[in-house]
Amino acid sequence: MPRIVGITFNKKGRIYNFNALDYKLELDDEVIVETEKGIQYGFVSSEVKEIDDNEFSLPLKDVIRISTQKDKKIYKSNVEDAEKALDKSREIVEELGLDMHILEASYTFDRKQLLFNFLADERVDFRELAKRLAQIYKTRIELRQIGIRDKAKEVGGIGPCGRVLCCNSFLTDLSGVTINMAKNQLLALNPTKINGVCGRLLCCLNYEDIVYTKLREKMPDIGDYYKSKTVSGKVVDMNVLKQKIYVDDGNNTVEVDLSNGKY
DSSP: OOOEEEESSSSSSEEEEEOOOOOOOOOTTTEEEETTTTEEEEEEEEEOOOOOTTTTOOOOOBBBEEEOOOHHHHHHHHHHHHHHHHHHHHHHHHHOOOEEEEEEEEEEESEEEEEEEEOOSSSSOOOOHHHHHHHHHSSSSEEEOHHHHHHHHHHEEEOOTSBBBBHHTOOOOOOOOHHHHHHHTTTTOHHHHHHHTTBBBBHHHHHHHHHHHTTTTTOOOTTTTTESSOEEEEEEETTTTTTEEEOOOHHHHHHHHEESOOO
């Protein structure tokens, strides 16, 4: 059976699956892997596990080797050079008067590509910028516009809950969050309540939605007619986490506890 391992290319980045082959890998091990962008230096972010052959539709790229001392020196040099390239790119952006902010720069391990992530309110014609960067660094240049969520992840901050932003502390996959998730959790659709500091829907709506969806499977919806041995009427409110509904029987609002499953 194939053995897969989760690899990330920076400590807070997205986790990608790779074929671990016969390597004995542990969390935080440093490895060299093959990617679509070239050879990359990565960090083991999840334990190795065996999977069925049909669990992944696409073939996985391989872990090439566990990093050596020489690899670590090259990686450190790449990081330092990328920081210098970041400063230079910002100088050129200012010279060209481009309405964009470059957040980070990174080399692939083999230095065949230099990637810049930038933030901009609108589309930017960065052809001259890419041309000048390629002339300086003699490698393929890629400029990628990222979203406001990615900026929050990079910059960090404190969320409305009073804790460090989830995206900046532990979330590695900023999957899409929808307004239906807020509705599913019966939240008031007030932007000041359901939006994070980035101005987008709170990321926590995504991973909390799984729990709410499961708990609501056997609960009636607000507006449904409910009938039991003790009460009948229209459901006017509910507390999903406590598994309670509130039924208007025509005279009073009656609390019904569904947590015991006997309803």
